[in-house]
Every structure is written in structure tokens, then in C-alpha cells.
Amino acid sequence: MALSYGQLVNSGVGKQLAATLGLPRPAKLRRHVVGGSLVPGAVLVTGHGDAPVAERVRVLLDDAGVQVASKPSTSVAAVVLDLTAVESPADLETLRGVVGPALKTLAPTGRVVVVGRPPEEATSVAQAAARRAVEGIVRSIGKEMRAGGTANTVLVADGADAGVDATIRFLLSGRSAYVSGQVFRVGKPVAPIEAPADWDKPLAGKVAVVTGAARGIGAAITDTLARDGATIVAVDMPSAGGPLAEVANKLGGSALQLDVTADDAGAKIVEHAKARHGGFDIVVHNAGITRDKLLANTEADRWDSVLQVNLLSILRMNEALVPAINAGGHIVNVSSIAGIAGNRGQTNYAASKAGVIGMTQSLAADKTILKKGVTVNAVAPGFIETEMTAKVPFATREVGRLMNSLSQGGLPVDVAETIGYFSWDANRGVTGNVVRVCGQMMLGA
Amino acid sequence: MALSYGQLVNSGVGKQLAATLGLPRPAKLRRHVVGGSLVPGAVLVTGHGDAPVAERVRVLLDDAGVQVASKPSTSVAAVVLDLTAVESPADLETLRGVVGPALKTLAPTGRVVVVGRPPEEATSVAQAAARRAVEGIVRSIGKEMRAGGTANTVLVADGADAGVDATIRFLLSGRSAYVSGQVFRVGKPVAPIEAPADWDKPLAGKVAVVTGAARGIGAAITDTLARDGATIVAVDMPSAGGPLAEVANKLGGSALQLDVTADDAGAKIVEHAKARHGGFDIVVHNAGITRDKLLANTEADRWDSVLQVNLLSILRMNEALVPAINAGGHIVNVSSIAGIAGNRGQTNYAASKAGVIGMTQSLAADKTILKKGVTVNAVAPGFIETEMTAKVPFATREVGRLMNSLSQGGLPVDVAETIGYFSWDANRGVTGNVVRVCGQMMLGA
Numbered sequence: 001m002a003l004s005y006g007q008l009v010n011s012g013v014g015k016q017l018a019a020t021l022g023l024p025r026p027a028k029l030r031r032h033v034v035g036g037s038l039v040p041g042a043v044l045v046t047g048h049g050d051a052p053v054a055e056r057v058r059v060l061l062d063d064a065g066v067q068v069a070s071k072p073s074t075s076v077a078a079v080v081l082d083l084t085a086v087e088s089p090a091d092l093e094t095l096r097g098v099v100g101p102a103l104k105t106l107a108p109t110g111r112v113v114v115v116g117r118p119p120e121e122a123t124s125v126a127q128a129a130a131r132r133a134v135e136g137i138v139r140s141i142g143k144e145m146r147a148g149g150t151a152n153t154v155l156v157a158d159g160a161d162a163g164v165d166a167t168i169r170f171l172l173s174g175r176s177a178y179v180s181g182q183v184f185r186v187g188k189p190v191a192p193i194e195a196p197a198d199w200d201k202p203l204a205g206k207v208a209v210v211t212g213a214a215r216g217i218g219a220a221i222t223d224t225l226a227r228d229g230a231t232i233v234a235v236d237m238p239s240a241g242g243p244l245a246e247v248a249n250k251l252g253g254s255a256l257q258l259d260v261t262a263d264d265a266g267a268k269i270v271e272h273a274k275a276r277h278g279g280f281d282i283v284v285h286n287a288g289i290t291r292d293k294l295l296a297n298t299e300a301d302r303w304d305s306v307l308q309v310n311l312l313s314i315l316r317m318n319e320a321l322v323p324a325i326n327a328g329g330h331i332v333n334v335s336s337i338a339g340i341a342g343n344r345g346q347t348n349y350a351a352s353k354a355g356v357i358g359m360t361q362s363l364a365a366d367k368t369i370l371k372k373g374v375t376v377n378a379v380a381p382g383f384i385e386t387e388m389t390a391k392v393p394f395a396t397r398e399v400g401r402l403m404n405s406l407s408q409g410g411l412p413v414d415v416a417e418t419i420g421y422f423s424w425d426a427n428r429g430v431t432g433n434v435v436r437v438c439g440q441m442m443l444g445a
Numbered sequence: 446m447a448l449s450y451g452q453l454v455n456s457g458v459g460k461q462l463a464a465t466l467g468l469p470r471p472a473k474l475r476r477h478v479v480g481g482s483l484v485p486g487a488v489l490v491t492g493h494g495d496a497p498v499a500e501r502v503r504v505l506l507d508d509a510g511v512q513v514a515s516k517p518s519t520s521v522a523a524v525v526l527d528l529t530a531v532e533s534p535a536d537l538e539t540l541r542g543v544v545g546p547a548l549k550t551l552a553p554t555g556r557v558v559v560v561g562r563p564p565e566e567a568t569s570v571a572q573a574a575a576r577r578a579v580e581g582i583v584r585s586i587g588k589e590m591r592a593g594g595t596a597n598t599v600l601v602a603d604g605a606d607a608g609v610d611a612t613i614r615f616l617l618s619g620r621s622a623y624v625s626g627q628v629f630r631v632g633k634p635v636a637p638i639e640a641p642a643d644w645d646k647p648l649a650g651k652v653a654v655v656t657g658a659a660r661g662i663g664a665a666i667t668d669t670l671a672r673d674g675a676t677i678v679a680v681d682m683p684s685a686g687g688p689l690a691e692v693a694n695k696l697g698g699s700a701l702q703l704d705v706t707a708d709d710a711g712a713k714i715v716e717h718a719k720a721r722h723g724g725f726d727i728v729v730h731n732a733g734i735t736r737d738k739l740l741a742n743t744e745a746d747r748w749d750s751v752l753q754v755n756l757l758s759i760l761r762m763n764e765a766l767v768p769a770i771n772a773g774g775h776i777v778n779v780s781s782i783a784g785i786a787g788n789r790g791q792t793n794y795a796a797s798k799a800g801v802i803g804m805t806q807s808l809a810a811d812k813t814i815l816k817k818g819v820t821v822n823a824v825a826p827g828f829i830e831t832e833m834t835a836k837v838p839f840a841t842r843e844v845g846r847l848m849n850s851l852s853q854g855g856l857p858v859d860v861a862e863t864i865g866y867f868s869w870d871a872n873r874g875v876t877g878n879v880v881r882v883c884g885q886m887m888l889g890a
Contacts, residue, residue, distance in 0.1 A: 089756050089800050096740065096748045096793075103741040119803040125811065126760050132803020133756070136795035139787025139890065144739050181787065181890075294589050295541065296548040303541045311534050311578070315571050341889055342584025342626065348541075350581035355534050358564040358577020366570065444786055444889025445584065445626075 026408035027148030030109035032174040032417060034200050034227065039077050039172045041107050042067040047082030048094040053115045053161055054082035060165050064199070066172075072101045078111035078172050084156065086116070086130040095137060108147035113171045114138050115154045115164065118185065131155075135183055142181035142405050142440045150180035150406075150440075157187045163429020169199070170421040178414035180405055181440030189428040191328040191373025202424045204229035207280040209269055209321075211260055212287030214240035216386045217334070219247055220412030221284055224420050226251040230282065233273050235260070260287045260313040266320030274324070281329040282423045283321055285314045288334065288352070295347040303348045310352035315359065322363075328373045330423040333360050334415075335380040337436060341443045353380070357434050364432030375431035377422040382438025385409040406439035471853035472593030475554035477619035477862060479645050479672065484522050484617045486552050487512040492527030493539040498560045498606055499527035505610050509644070511617075517547045523556035523617050529601065531561070531575040540582060553592035558616045559583050560599045560609065563630065576600075580628055587626035587850050587885045595625035595851075595885075602632045608874020614644070615866040623859035625850055626885030634873035636773040636818025647869045649674035652725040654714055654766075656705055657732030659685035661831045662779070664692055665857030666729055669865050671696040675727065678718050680705070705732045705758040711765030719769070726774040727868045728766055730759045733779065733797070740792040748793045755797030760804065767808075773818045775868040778805050779860070780825040782881060786888045798825070802879050809877030820876040822867040827883025830854040851884035 030040070043061055045068050047054040057080050058068050069076055079102045081095060099112060106112075114134055122128035135153050142151040152171050156164050163186045170176050171184075196202040208225045212218040213234035222232045232253030236244045241257050248255035256272045258265050273280040288310040291302040314333065325331070338346050339353025356378055363369055364376040383389070383400035389409065392400070401409045415437045421427060422435075475485070488506055490513050492499035502525050506513050514521050524547045526540060544557060551557075559579055567573035580598050587596040597616050601609050608631045615621050616629075641647040653670045657663040658679035667677045677698030681689045686702050693700035701717045703710050718725040733755040736747040759778065770776070783791050784798025801823055808814055809821040828834070828845035834854065837845070846854045860882045866872060867880075 089752050089760070089796070090749075092752065092796055093745065093748065096743060096745065100740045100743055103739075119807065122803075122807055125763075125804055125807045128807030129756060129760060129800040129804040132806075133796040133800035135890075136784045136787055136797075136799020136802075137792050139799075140783075140789065140792040140795040141740060141787075143787055143789040144741070144792070294548075295545045295586060296589070298541060298545055300538065300541065303538065304535075307534050307537065311574060315534075315574060318570075338585075339581045341887070342581055342586075342588055344585065344588040347582050347585040347589070350585040351534070351537055351578040352581075354581020354584075355574040355578035357581075358567075359570055359574040361577075362564065362567055362570045362573030442786075442888050445580075 026406060027108060029148045029177040029406065030174045031177045031413065036174070038064045038066055038169065039111070041077030042069045042074065043078040043080060043172065044069045044072060044076040044102055045080045046070055046098055047085070048091055049085035051082035051085060053084055053156060053164055054080065056161060056164065057168055060168060072098055075105040075107060076102065077107045078113065079106070080113045080168065081115065083114055083116045083134055086127070088126045089130045089133055091130060092133055092137070099141065103144070106149060110145070110149040111172050112138065112141055112145070112149070112151035113154060113168060115156060118155045118157055121158060139181045145180070145405065148406060150176065152180060153183045155183060155185050160186055160188045160429055162193060163187070163189050166421065166424055166427035167430060175417035175421060178406065178410035178437055178439050179418060179435065182435050184430065184435065185433055186429040187431065190370055190375055190431055191428050193428050194425040196424070196426060201229035202426065203420065206230045206282055207233065207273060207277045208282035208284065208423065209233040209235060209273060209280050210284045210286055211235045213247055214243040216388065217381065217384060217412045217415050218286045220416040221286055221419055222247050222251055224413055224416035225282070225423065226253065228420050231277055233269070233277065233280065235269060260317065261308045263316070265313065266317035269317065270320050270324040279326050281326045283325060283331045284419055285332070286334045290346065290349050292345045292349070294345055298348060306348040307352050310349070311355040311359070314356070318363070322368060325372070325374055328425060328428070331363070331374060331376045332419045332422045333378040335378045335434060337380050337382045337438055337441060337443060340380055340436070340445050360434060361432045373428065375422065375428055377431060378434045379415055379418045380434055380436045380438070381410070381415045382436060382441035383409045384415060385411055403443065404439035404441040408439065410437055410439055471851060472553065474593045474622040474851065475619045476622045476858065481619070483509045483511055483614065484556070486522030487514045487519065488523040488525060488617065489514045489517060489521045489547055490525045491515055491543055492530070493536055494530035496527035496530060498529055498601060498609055499525065501606060501609065502613055505613060517543055520550040520552060521547065522552045523558065524551070525558045525613065526560065528559055528561045528579055531572070533571040534575045534578055536575060537578055537582070544586065548589070551594060555590070555594035556617050557583065557586055557590070557594070557596035558599060558613060560601060563600045563602055566603055584626045590625070590850065593851060595621065597625060598628045600628060600630050605631055605633045605874055607638060608632070608634050611866065611869055611872035612875060620862040620866060623851065623855035623882055623884050624863060624880065627880050629875065629880065630878055631874040632876065635815055635820055635876055636873045638873050639870040641869070641871060646674035647871065648865065651675045651727055652678065652718060652722045653727035653729065653868065654678040654680060654718060654725050655729045655731055656680045658692055659688040661833065662826065662829060662857045662860050663731045665861040666731055666864055667692050667696055669858055669861035670727070670868065671698065673865050676722055678714070678722065678725065680714060705762065706753045708761070710758065711762035714762065715765050715769040724771050726771045728770060728776045729864055730777070731779045735791065735794050737790045737794070739790055743793060751793040752797050755794070756800040756804070759801070763808070767813060770817070770819055773870060773873070776808070776819060776821045777864045777867045778823040780823045780879060782825050782827045782883055782886060782888060785825055785881070785890050805879060806877045818873065820867065820873060822876060823879045824860055824863045825879055825881045825883070826855065826860045827881060827886035828854045829860060830856055848888065849884035849886040853884065855882055855884055
């Protein structure tokens with residue numbers, strides 16, 4: 001039977017766009033509230049065959065005081081489906097049978113989390129096909145979710161189930177409000193997993209260095225990590241000294257004025273953190289700039305300055321930061337959807353942000369880093385509402401806001417929450433990941 | 446310095462959409478013409494440092510009678526840039542200095558091909574960052590190209606340079622008219638690379654089995670492979686017997702009516718191909734169906750039929766086809782952009798097409814396949830103009846047509862040409878690849 005694949009794709013896109021454009025206003029997302037419950041209702045937890053992760057999730061939810069449902073008959077706030085045991089694409093019928101009916105009665109801001117195993121570790125071609133199919137299904141479900149709901153895939157390596165709890169918690173919680181259509185990969189932990197005494201203070205006792213901390217997303221990162229218990233070293237340009245001091249004062253951390261591109265930037269951060277706080281556990285490389293132009297018109301200095309600030313400075317600072325970061329620590333880099341999909345007029349920026357992905361994956365696998373038990377991950381923000389976004393012309397802004405499954409822009413706190421999750425000591429099985437915080441923006445590679 | 450990544454992305458998207466919507470009509474693409482030149486003009490070939498691939502490309506172009514330019518001063522039809530020797534993101538200045546100016550004078554339907562090495566094989570974090578940055582740059586260039594031009598990345602494994610020629614030829618030629626923004630991965634060849642006696646008949650003497658051959662993309666595949674010298678075994682449902690016979694008669698191949706989901710479908714194909722043609726060298730798994738509905742409303746049979754036809758049948762047929770395919774042969778699977786990005790209303794279809802990706806990558810690495818020297822790859826079509834597309838409502842159709850860097854839908858022949866390229870004996874270093882034929886459609890993962 002002959003096929004028109006394009007037609008089908010198109011018809012779906014059309015429907016998605018139409019549904020998006022027809023919405024009177026986007027759903028209010030469920031964001032993290034200190035002292036609030038993990039998830040506002042019962043969670044349906046089930047799986048195919050053995051489903052060892054489902055069993056872990058039930059225990060986790062029980063500990064968190066969340067009601068667990070085992071049948072799709074009642075309305076639930078979330079669905080966690082364990083497909084780690086699928087052997088063939090035929091086994092995916094379990095997913096249709098569970099998630100299909102559950103979607104009809106899922107509460108607003110619902111969550112669908114499907115847990116599988118990495119296709120590349122499969123022991124048969126049929127198993128690899130089934131495992132890879134999960135991602136295609138969940139990305140489609142993300143595009144069908146309504147009322148601020150999200151759908152994500154978690155791929156857990158064989159023998160690494162203990163590392164999955166942090167990701168399940170993150171995805172069920174309001175911390176992942178603007179994260180949808182993503183694939184999380186959990187491997188063997190790089191250091192022992194340590195659950196926090198209080199899940200409202202997962203970063204208690206930790207020191208976090210944040211670059212570009214004075215404004216916008218950087219300021220949200222400092223707010224969020226401080227809220228979660230971290231002491232902040234807020235780093236920004238001397239020219240941002242005023243707002244930087246405000247951030248540090250408000251949070252009770254310390255401020256450090258420096259140019260991240262300076263040769264001694266890394267050494268200065270290490271010196272400051274040791275002198276003021278006895279060391280540091282978390283580094284967030286957030287500083288960055290843009291100098292947009294079509295490549296044909298991009299002069300050498302416009303090219304170089306973006307690569308220097310957004311990429312080369314991080315490589316240089318890490319020469320000092322990696323040896324000095326506390327064992328079991330966390331490095332988080334800020335990439336961008338432009339680094340994944342490319343972007344017109346941003347060849348230099350896309351170069352730097354794609355480079356951040358290469359750096360993240362390479363450093364995560366570095367022997368020194370692994371020996372120290374440090375995780376290295378990246379966030380890739382999509383359309384995030386900031387002061388700068390507010391200045392974008394109306395039509396352009398609306399396109400950015402609407403071209404995602406949640407039909408709205410994200411908030412700086414959404415990026416910050418994902419960075420926080422990457423920084424938990426309970427989350428040491430996740431390293432080398434690049435997670436988009438984009439509401440499942442349609443754009444991609 | 447604080448950043449708004451989203452704003453930048455958005456602003457670029459806005460520009461891209463605006464540019465797209467403002468175009469009075471899309472550029473006429475340059476497609477392959479039998480007996481025509483590889484590329485209609487001189488090709489600028491240069492690189493960073495050693496640039497061993499640039500040297501190969503110069504020889505290749507010389508053989509093909511194409512003029513080689515070494516400086517960006519003259520107007521050219523294509524640019525090939527060898528960045529295999531980059532050590533740090535700072536080295537990417539070579540790209541800006543060469544491609545930037547060249548874009549200003551690039552002829553219509555121009556080509557930008559940037560050759561690099563895989564980031565995961567890098568020997569330093571800086572090198573990994575630089576290598577990964579290339580992809581971000583080239584995806585951005587694809588979005589800046591005008592007049593039907595394309596930009597693609599080729600990542601060649603260390604020691605695998607001999608395998609790159611086929612991909613360079615494909616990307617410079619009209620065969621890749623609708624392929625842009627993609628990453629090709631060339632590894633050590635699975636069998637000796639054999640250049641054809643005549644590049645207009647790269648499949649001379651080969652027997653190709655094509656399923657779903659009666660109509661649409663399937664019919665274009667049979668036409669194209671036959672044009673390139675292959676003898677076709679056209680397979681389709683008994684209900685498509687009429688058009689199927691026409692296809693086979695026109696091309697001088699043979700027709701085989703069967704249901705691909707039948708238990709003995711693979712065995713029957715083997716039997717037919719051996720009896721009629723003495724065996725087969727190429728298999729194109731193109732047959733597929735859709736049964737669209739939101740997952741919440743997808744009944745078991747609607748789910749199962751799509752997985753059966755699009756995925757399980759291939760796994761089953763391959764049990765007979767893999768042992769029987771001639772050594773050094775090629776298997777090509779048809780996936781879809783829906784399998785990569787997911788699609789609203791197509792959970793079952795996306796499952797099957799994502800599963801095809803998992804199957805492709807797993808089978809490509811299978812020991813039996815490697816021992817036989819067989820390549821296994823997949824194409825993922827975007828919006829392709831077919832009889833079925835023509836029936837889609839106007840607005841929906843226009844969205845599909847415009848949401849890509851070439852501002853138009855592709856033709857069935859574009860999908861077929863990529864399948865042809867995967868089937869060349871000159872192309873045995875490319876296996877486990879998934880190449881989108883989508884004009885760099887904005888949608889992705």
C-alpha cells in the first residue's frame with residue numbers, strides 16, 4: 001500500500017497549530033510551592049510484565065504521602081507507566097490500554113511519565129524497536145495533552161533503577177511545569193545517591209556558583225537554588241555590580257564581580273568560594289550574550305565575542321573549577337534550543353550553544369569528573385518570558401509563545417527548576433543529559 | 446551578563462517565518478538529470494589545517510569534471526569545508542571566514558557541505574565542543590540559505606575518510622535537492638567501497654525489492670532505482686494489483702502481490718527474487734498505513750494494525766530477508782518526521798516510525814548484518830507532495846509546505862533519491878543513519 005507520510009505529518013501539524021491558535025488563553029501551569037504536595041491527587045502506577053520501576057515508584061509515592069492507583073478507572077493527577085520489560089512492539093499495547101483511557105479523565109496539569117530502557121542496550125532488534133518506539137509515542141502524547149499537562153520519557157539503564165527516583169519526583173512535581181516531550185536518561189550513579197532530609201530543601205548546605213546572576217534567567221537561578229537551601233556565589237560583570245549586590249544581599253550569599261572571559265576568572269571564583277564559603281558544590285554556567293546577524297554579514301569580532309563569552313570562557317574556567325569543585329558536585333551548563341535546531345541570524349550563538357552540548361557530553365564522560373563523582377548536564381531553554389522578551393515585536397513574540405504544546409512561554413523559574421534538579425545529590429544517575437525547557441516547542445532537529 | 450535565550454530563539458523564528466511567509470513563490474530546486482553535471486559550476490573546497498577530506502574532494506571533483514576553487518573570491522555553486530582538524534571552538538573562525546563571504550555570491554540552488562569528525566570520538570573537551578558546534582552552525586546556515594540552497598553536515602569517523610565520497614557526491618548533486626540541515630555519519634565501511642562504472646547507473650546489475658510499490662512514494666522509489674540501473678521487485682497488496690503490474694511492466698521488473706503482514710511474506714519475497722532474478726541486493730521497506738486518532742480514542746485494532754503493517758511486518762520479513770540478501774547489500778527503511786518529533790493524532794503512527802528508527806540502528810549494528818557487509822539506514826520524509834497531500838485542506842497544506850527552509854513541499858522523487866544513495870555500493874561507510882528528507886522542516890525533537 002502506497003503512503004503519503006508527508007500528508008500525515010502535515011495534517012497533524014495543521015491540527016496542532018489550529019488547536020493552539022484556537023485556544024482563548026493558555027492553561028495555568030502547576031509550579032512548585034514550598035510546603036506543597038508533590039502531586040495534587042492520586043497517581044496511577046502500572047507497567048508491562050515485571051515492571052521493577054513501577055514498584056520503586058509506588059514506594060516513593062507512599063513516602064511522599066501520595067495516593068497510588070493501580071487501575072485506570074479513577075481520575076488521577078498523573079500516570080507513571082513502566083515499560084522497562086517490553087520485548088517487542090506488540091507489547092506497547094499495554095501503553096495504549098493504560099494511557100489512552102487515563103488521558104480522558106486526567107486532572108488539569110496532569111503528568112504522563114513513561115519509563116523504558118535505552119534502545120542501544122537492547123538484546124534484540126525487536127526489543128530495540130519497541131524501546132525506541134516509546135519516545136515517539138510520548139512525544140505524540142505531549143502534543144495531545146490539554147490543560148497544562150506534560151508527557152516525558154525516562155530511559156533507565158539496566159541496573160540503574162535506584163537512580164530513577166529523582167527524575168520521577170521532578171517530573172511529577174511542579175518543578176517540571178514547562179518540561180514536556182523530553183527524554184531523560186538515567187545511568188549508574190557517579191557517586192552514592194543521597195536523598196535530602198527535607199525535599200523542600202534539596203540543596204541544604206550546598207554552595208552554588210552562578211554566572212550571569214544579576215538579571216533575567218540568572219537571577220531566577222539564584223533565587224531558586226537559594227530557596228532550595230543553597231548558599232549562592234553570584235557572579236556577573238563589574239558593570240552589573242548594582243543588581244548583582246542586590247541579588248547577593250537578598251539571598252544572603254556573596255557577590256563576585258568579574259568578566260568570565262578573563263584568563264583568571266576560574267581561579268578567582270575558586271579563591272572567592274574557598275575564602276568565603278569553604279568551597280563549592282554546584283556550578284551553573286549561565287552567562288551568555290548574543291550578537292545576531294546573518295552569517296554573510298557576521299564580522300570576526302561579532303563571531304568571536306559570542307564564542308568567547310558563551311563557550312570558550314566555560315572551557316577556560318573549568319580548568320580551575322573542575323579540580324576545585326567538591327566531590328559529588330554538579331555542573332550545569334545553559335545551552336539553547338538554537339544550539340539544537342539552529343537559528344536564522346544566530347550562527348555564532350547556535351555555534352556556541354551547540355558547542356555547550358558537545359562540552360557537556362564530553363566532560364560528563366571525562367575520567368577526572370567521573371572519579372570525583374561530579375555530574376555534568378545542560379538545559380536548553382525555549383521561549384522564556386523575560387524583560388528582553390517583552391521588548392520583542394508583538395507578532396514575533398506570539399509565534400514564540402504559541403509554537404509549543406503548552407501554548408505559552410516559560411518563566412525563568414522553569415529553567416531554574418531544571419537546573420536545581422540537575423544539582424540534587426539525589427540525582428547522581430543523570431549526567432551528560434541535555435534537557436529542553438521549552439513546553440515541547442515544535443522546533444527541533 | 447543575564448540572558449534571554451528564549452527571546453533570541455523567538456526572534457529568529459519570527460524572522461524565519463516572516464521570510465517564509467513573505468516569499469512570493471518558492472525557488473525551483475535543482476534535481477538530478479540523467480547525463481547532467483554533478484554540480485552546475487565551480488566548487489569552493491577548503492578547510493582548517495591539514496584538511497585531509499578537502500584533498501579527497503578535490504580529486505573527486507576533478508574526476509567528475511567539476512572546476513575546483515580554493516579561494517572565496519569567485520562566485521561558486523557549492524562550498525565544501527573540511528573542519529576535521531578543528532581542536533577548539535576558536536578554530537571555527539575558519540568557517541566564518543570562508544562560508545560567510547561565500548554565501549553572498551553563492552549561485553542559486555547552492556550547496557554548503559561542512560565535514561567534521563564525531564564529537565564523541567574527540568580527545569579533549571574543547572575538541573568535542575568544537576566538533577559539536579559545527580552541527581549548530583550548519584543547521585543555522587540551512588535556515589539562512591536562499592534560492593533553493595541546502596546546507597548539511599558530514600561527520601566522518603577517524604580513519605574512515607575513504608567512505609566520504611559517496612555522501613559528498615550526493616549532497617552536491619541534484620539528488621539531495623530536498624535534504625537540508627541534516628547530519629550524515631560516515632564510519633568504516635562494512636564492505637569494500639565500489640564506485641560504479643557509470644555514476645548515472647550506480648545501481649546497475651542490482652536487484653531491489655520495494656514494498657508498497659504501487660503508488661505515491663513507493664512508485665517514485667521504483668522509478669528512481671530503475672532509472673539508476675536496478676531491476677525492481679515491486680511488492681504491494683493484492684488489492685493494488687493493477688497499478689502494481691503497471692509499475693513492474695513499465696520498469697521491466699517483476700510484480701509480487703502479497704500482504705506484508707502475512708507470516709510468510711518474507712519467505713515469499715525471497716523465493717520470488719531468487720526464482721526470477723537469482724537473488725536480491727537491496728530491500729526498501731516502504732509499505733505503511735495510518736489510522737489517525739487521539740490516543741484517548743484509539744481502539745486496540747487501530748493501534749495494532751498500524752504497528753503490524755509499519756513495524757512488526759518488517760521485523761518478521763527481515764527474519765527471511767536478512768539471511769537471503771546478497772552480501773554487500775543495502776536495507777533502507779522508511780520512517781517519518783512523526784517518528785522523530787511525535788505528532789498529534791498519530792500516536793500509533795509515531796510509535797511505528799520511531800520503532801523503525803530503533804530497528805534501523807539496532808540492525809545496522811547486528812553481527813550477522815555486519816558480517817554480510819550489509820548497510821541498514823532510514824529516511825524520514827517531511828511534507829511530500831502526493832495525491833493524498835493534494836486532498837488536505839488548503840490552510841493545513843500551506844502550513845506543511847511553508848514550515849521548512851525551502852518554503853515548499855518535497856516530491857516523492859526526493860525521498861527516492863535518498864533511498865538510492867543509501868543503496869550504492871560506493872556508500873558502504875554509511876549505516877545506521879536516519880536522514881530526514883524534509884527541506885529542513887522546522888519541526889523536530
